[in-house]
Amino acid sequence: MPPAGHQALIAAARLEFAEQGYVGASIRSIAQRAGVSLSALYHYYSGKQALLYAIVNEGMDAYLALAGKELAAGGDDPAERLAAVVTATVRFRCQYPEKSSVIFSAGRHLEPAAQDQYRGRQAEATQLFQRPIQDGVDQRLFRTPYPDEARRSVIAMCNAIADWYRSGGELTEDDLVERYVALALTLVEYHPLAPRRARAGT
Amino acid sequence: MPPAGHQALIAAARLEFAEQGYVGASIRSIAQRAGVSLSALYHYYSGKQALLYAIVNEGMDAYLALAGKELAAGGDDPAERLAAVVTATVRFRCQYPEKSSVIFSAGRHLEPAAQDQYRGRQAEATQLFQRPIQDGVDQRLFRTPYPDEARRSVIAMCNAIADWYRSGGELTEDDLVERYVALALTLVEYHPLAPRRARAGT
Amino acid sequence: MPPAGHQALIAAARLEFAEQGYVGASIRSIAQRAGVSLSALYHYYSGKQALLYAIVNEGMDAYLALAGKELAAGGDDPAERLAAVVTATVRFRCQYPEKSSVIFSAGRHLEPAAQDQYRGRQAEATQLFQRPIQDGVDQRLFRTPYPDEARRSVIAMCNAIADWYRSGGELTEDDLVERYVALALTLVEYHPLAPRRARAGT
Amino acid sequence: MPPAGHQALIAAARLEFAEQGYVGASIRSIAQRAGVSLSALYHYYSGKQALLYAIVNEGMDAYLALAGKELAAGGDDPAERLAAVVTATVRFRCQYPEKSSVIFSAGRHLEPAAQDQYRGRQAEATQLFQRPIQDGVDQRLFRTPYPDEARRSVIAMCNAIADWYRSGGELTEDDLVERYVALALTLVEYHPLAPRRARAGT
DNA sequence: TATGAATGAGAATTCATTCAT
DNA sequence: TATGAATGAATTCTCATTCAT
Numbered sequence: 001m002p003p004a005g006h007q008a009l010i011a012a013a014r015l016e017f018a019e020q021g022y023v024g025a026s027i028r029s030i031a032q033r034a035g036v037s038l039s040a041l042y043h044y045y046s047g048k049q050a051l052l053y054a055i056v057n058e059g060m061d062a063y064l065a066l067a068g069k070e071l072a073a074g075g076d077d078p079a080e081r082l083a084a085v086v087t088a089t090v091r092f093r094c095q096y097p098e099k100s101s102v103i104f105s106a107g108r109h110l111e112p113a114a115q116d117q118y119r120g121r122q123a124e125a126t127q128l129f130q131r132p133i134q135d136g137v138d139q140r141l142f143r144t145p146y147p148d149e150a151r152r153s154v155i156a157m158c159n160a161i162a163d164w165y166r167s168g169g170e171l172t173e174d175d176l177v178e179r180y181v182a183l184a185l186t187l188v189e190y191h192p193l194a195p196r197r198a199r200a201g202t
Numbered sequence: 203m204p205p206a207g208h209q210a211l212i213a214a215a216r217l218e219f220a221e222q223g224y225v226g227a228s229i230r231s232i233a234q235r236a237g238v239s240l241s242a243l244y245h246y247y248s249g250k251q252a253l254l255y256a257i258v259n260e261g262m263d264a265y266l267a268l269a270g271k272e273l274a275a276g277g278d279d280p281a282e283r284l285a286a287v288v289t290a291t292v293r294f295r296c297q298y299p300e301k302s303s304v305i306f307s308a309g310r311h312l313e314p315a316a317q318d319q320y321r322g323r324q325a326e327a328t329q330l331f332q333r334p335i336q337d338g339v340d341q342r343l344f345r346t347p348y349p350d351e352a353r354r355s356v357i358a359m360c361n362a363i364a365d366w367y368r369s370g371g372e373l374t375e376d377d378l379v380e381r382y383v384a385l386a387l388t389l390v391e392y393h394p395l396a397p398r399r400a401r402a403g404t
Numbered sequence: 405m406p407p408a409g410h411q412a413l414i415a416a417a418r419l420e421f422a423e424q425g426y427v428g429a430s431i432r433s434i435a436q437r438a439g440v441s442l443s444a445l446y447h448y449y450s451g452k453q454a455l456l457y458a459i460v461n462e463g464m465d466a467y468l469a470l471a472g473k474e475l476a477a478g479g480d481d482p483a484e485r486l487a488a489v490v491t492a493t494v495r496f497r498c499q500y501p502e503k504s505s506v507i508f509s510a511g512r513h514l515e516p517a518a519q520d521q522y523r524g525r526q527a528e529a530t531q532l533f534q535r536p537i538q539d540g541v542d543q544r545l546f547r548t549p550y551p552d553e554a555r556r557s558v559i560a561m562c563n564a565i566a567d568w569y570r571s572g573g574e575l576t577e578d579d580l581v582e583r584y585v586a587l588a589l590t591l592v593e594y595h596p597l598a599p600r601r602a603r604a605g606t
Numbered sequence: 607m608p609p610a611g612h613q614a615l616i617a618a619a620r621l622e623f624a625e626q627g628y629v630g631a632s633i634r635s636i637a638q639r640a641g642v643s644l645s646a647l648y649h650y651y652s653g654k655q656a657l658l659y660a661i662v663n664e665g666m667d668a669y670l671a672l673a674g675k676e677l678a679a680g681g682d683d684p685a686e687r688l689a690a691v692v693t694a695t696v697r698f699r700c701q702y703p704e705k706s707s708v709i710f711s712a713g714r715h716l717e718p719a720a721q722d723q724y725r726g727r728q729a730e731a732t733q734l735f736q737r738p739i740q741d742g743v744d745q746r747l748f749r750t751p752y753p754d755e756a757r758r759s760v761i762a763m764c765n766a767i768a769d770w771y772r773s774g775g776e777l778t779e780d781d782l783v784e785r786y787v788a789l790a791l792t793l794v795e796y797h798p799l800a801p802r803r804a805r806a807g808t
Numbered sequence: 809t810a811t812g813a814a815t816g817a818g819a820a821t822t823c824a825t826t827c828a829t
Numbered sequence: 830t831a832t833g834a835a836t837g838a839a840t841t842c843t844c845a846t847t848c849a850t
Contacts, residue, residue: 005813024225027841038842039815047842144388146381153385156362157355164354179348183355186346187389229824240825241832250824409834428629431820442821443836452820548792550785557789560766561759568758583752587759590750591793633845644846645811654845 005044008034010058013051018098022052022109052106053114059103060121063092067128078136079190082154083181085128089158090180093165094173100162129155133188142188154184207246210236212260215253220300224254224311254308255316261305262323265294269330280338281392284356285383287330291360292382295367296375302364331357335390344390356386409448412438414462417455422502426456426513456510457518463507464525467496471532482540483594486558487585489532493562494584497569498577504566533559537592546592558588611650614640616664619657624704628658628715658712659720665709666727669698673734684742685796688760689787691734695764696786699771700779706768735761739794748794760790 012033016025027048031041045051070088074080093100107118129151136142144150158180165176214235218227229250233243247253269290276286295302309320331353338344346352360382367378416437420429431452435445449455474492478484497504511522533555540546548554562584569580618639622631633654637647651657673694680690699706713724735757742748750756764786771782 021223021225023223026839028839037815039817039844040813042842043813043815144385146385149381149385152362152366153355153359153382153389156358160354160358160361179351183346183348183351183389186391187355187385189388228822230822239832242830244825245831425627425629427627430818432818441836443823443838444834446821447833447835450821548789550789553785553789556766556770557759557763557793560762564758564762564765583755584759587750587752587755587793590795591759591789593792632843634843643811646809648846649810 005034005036005040009036009041009044009051010055014055014059014098014102017052017055017106018101022048022106027051049111049114052109055102056107056110056114056118059096059099060118060125062096062099063088063103064121064125066092067125071128078132078139078141079185079192081132082129082136082184082188085132086154086158086181086184087177089155090161090177091173093158093161094167094176097162097165100159104159104162126151126155136188136190140193142190144187144189147188150188154187157183207236207238207242211238211243211246211253212257216257216261216300216304219254219257219308220303224250224308229253251313251316254311257304258309258312258316258320259323261298261301262320262327264298264301265290265305266323266327268294269327273330280334280341280343281387281394283334284331284338284386284390287334288356288360288383288386289379291357292363292379293375295360295363296369296378299364299367302361306361306364328353328357338390338392342395344392346389346391349390352390355389359385409438409440409444413440413445413448413455414459418459418463418502418506421456421459421510422505426452426510431455453515453518456513459506460511460514460518460522463500463503464522464529466500466503467492467507468525468529470496471529475532482536482543482545483589483596485536486533486540486588486592489536490558490562490585490588491581493559494565494581495577497562497565498571498580501566501569504563508563508566530555530559540592540594544597546594548591548593551592554592557591561587611640611642611646615642615647615650615657616661620661620665620704620708623658623661623712624707628654628712633657655717655720658715661708662713662716662720662724663727665702665705666724666731668702668705669694669709670727670731672698673731677734684738684745684747685791685798687738688735688742688790688794691738692760692764692787692790693783695761696767696783697779699764699767700773700782703768703771706765710765710768732757732761742794742796746799748796750793750795753794756794759793763789 009030013025013030016030016033020026020029025048027041028038030051031038034041041051045054067085067088070084070091071081074084107115107122110118133142133147133151133154137144137147142150161176161180165171167173171179211232215227215232218232218235222228222231227250229243230240232253233240236243243253247256269287272286272290272293273283276282309317309324312320335344335349335353335356339346339349344352363378363382367373369375373381413434417429417434420434420437424430424433429452431445432442434455435442438445445455449458471489471492474488474495475485478488511519511526514522537546537551537555537558541548541551546554565580565584569575571577575583615636619631619636622636622639626632626635631654633647634644636657637644640647647657651660673691676690676694676697677687680686713721713728716724739748739750739753739757739760743750743753748756767782767786771777773779777785
């Protein structure tokens with residue numbers, strides 16, 4: 001069990017970075033928020049960059065883990081998989097707004113080496129959307145003529161939730177999930193084929 | 203006509219703010235970029251905030267003007283109006299990436315008074331999307347069950363273009379306009395009624 | 405006329421660097437010594453390095469100028485020229501102990517680019533010793549079998565004066581000059597040939 | 607036998623001090639170089655000063671021991687004794703450049719109490735040169751009119767070797783010894799009298 | 809004997825801004 | 830109108846050292 005400092009610092013830094021942005025964040029303020037001396041902070045992390053790196057990675061871990069869980073819980077159908085990913089993303093944005101904010105916008109302040117790693121994981125996240133969409137298009141379940149732009153749009157609309165959603169408002173998280181899944185499937189023009197064939201066969 | 207300095211400063215500041223963010227932007231660097239002495243900068247603008255204010259407003263002006271022009275050039279049909287707004291937004295993001303960046307993300311660093319004004323104009327911009335969508339829904343042209351989320355999504359997907367689009371790539375700006383208009387109409391579930399009636403009447 | 409700050413800063417920095425060494429020198433302390441605010445220091449010089457650079461160059465200028473003057477005042481005879489250079493060096497070490505200290509030992513803390521320039525000027529200074537010694541050897545006035553080591557030794561013994569000489573002691577500067585010139589000529593084994601033979605031949 | 611740590615620490619500290627100077631040396635870096643935890647370092651030595659003290663003394667011990675050995679191996683003749691001391695000094699500078707560097711330049715950072723002791727030992731080292739020179743002058747073997755300056759110069763030229771000598775270059779250590787002994791004897795104006803008179807008297 | 813945690817003072821530097829001219 | 834000088838607060842980070850275990 002690490003001596004408490006670590007977790008407190010991570011949490012404080014995440015908050016500070018989310019509120020002020022990387023440049024605006026003050027290492028002093030992070031230490032204060034964590035209830036830790038400035039020197040202690042440097043005892044744990046070698047600097048602002050290291051803190052950013054830790055937080056971004058931790059946020060990415062959490063997001064990918066959640067997405068993995070949702071995917072595992074659902075079926076293999078492209079529509080179900082896309083729904084699972086959207087669900088995970090919406091839930092993540094709602095439940096962890098600071099983590100969302102950090103993994104979404106602070107990555108560009110990572111130093112080059114960490115940048116690459118970060119981009120790799122972001123590409124991984126993109127794949128979570130891309131694969132079901134591609135499969136859906138291949139199987140003629142998704143009829144969108146623009147799968148790439150559709151993918152980008154789905155991601156963007158999910159990400160934007162963090163800009164305005166505040167828990168305790170009119171919409172519950174479940175409402176949101178339902179609606180965004182519906183919107184995403186609309187955007188890729190999902191038309192389940194099997195039922196029609198069934199009718200056709202009658 | 204302001205004494206030259208103004209325009210150079212606006213342009214330099216816009217670039218600096220877009221590249222570094224408000225906090226990371228350096229007033230010295232702006233002056234240098236504009237080829238103007240630091241004192242001269244302070245002669246024209248009372249400080250960093252004033253510069254931000256000027257830039258954000260100028261960006262907003264440009265965007266709203268463009269949107270107005272596109273709207274004026276099109277028809278009254280909700281679908282046409284939504285298409286016009288999407289067109290304007292996509293074009294703006296493509297042609298003025300720095301202006302886009304600034305009006306999109308620097309607004310939150312305005313001081314409270316300016317914040318309010320900024321939010322007002324942002325609401326104005328939101329209305330550009332909201333009104334056609336609402337009209338379309340009322341006229342049963344847009345069948346989306348979630349007009350609010352659809353509006354947010356359309357805005358988000360347009361905004362996200364600035365994150366990845368670089369002129370000179372595979373897609374021309376016109377390609378992009380065409381696709382994003384299509385996606386937006388898909389998202390609101392646009393189904394033109396009149397033609398069907400015509401068919402039905404046959 | 406530069407606004408006073410410059411000269412005061414140069415003097416203060418020279419003293420601080422000489423006393424504390426480059427690493428031990430504190431930029432704060434320099435500013436205080438110069439009676440200037442810390443920010444003012446940065447207004448004039450871009451940092452510790454720039455200060456070091458200015459001081460080293462200024463010291464080198466002074467030394468080379470003094471050596472040039474002494475050389476110009478003397479004859480062309482290798483012995484006279486060597487004597488002139490030794491004289492200049494001894495006087496410089498005595499009169500400007502801080503300048504001596506700085507050009508002698510702080511140069512290695514210059515950043516690479518400035519290092520090169522510094523080494524160039526140091527080589528120039530070395531030439532002041534090397535050329536007369538070489539000429540003396542060629543003309544059989546200096547009979548040392550080791551001109552290179554002799555040159556190094558002459559330089560070293562002159563430099564070492566700064567380690568112990570304090571004005572106001574037993575020896576005047578002129579005493580010192582006389583003695584070190586004698587030692588240097590001894591070291592290169594100076595034996596004026598022509599005059600003796602001439603007399604002997606009479 | 608001290609528990610391994612000691613020697614590793616001494617060696618690491620010597621290197622660090624030689625490379626960075628006392629002020630620039632980092633106690634952390636020394637611990638790392640020695641492969642020892644920071645706490646372990648403080649277990650062995652009470653601080654930076656203690657480390658410096660240990661190293662300076664150890665260097666002095668080594669130098670004085672080497673000089674003693676060379677002296678013991680030679681004759682009683684002032685010239686032979688001076689040659690022995692120069693030999694020892696040159697060899698020391700060549701073989702132990704870091705030890706040389708430390709005992710030569712780090713001593714001034716010792717705290718006052720240790721300073722005194724250090725100066726005492728340095729005076730001891732000076733005596734190694736002074737005594738043979740004085741004896742040589744008394745016995746009219748050395749005819750220099752400036753025995754003090756000659757002594758200082760001999761010491762300075764030996765010390766300066768550390769500034770440029772790198773093993774593996776053109777000159778071997780033995781070459782160097784030969785040349786510097788010759789230069790030193792030249793500087794004190796060594797003219798062996800006794801043998802000539804003896805022969806002359808025969 | 810040995811160690812990881814923690815500290816407070818101080819380092820150099822950059823910042824937006826003001827002032828006297 | 831225009832400018833170079835000057836400022837004080839804040840920045841990140843490193844330092845030698847101490848403490849509790």
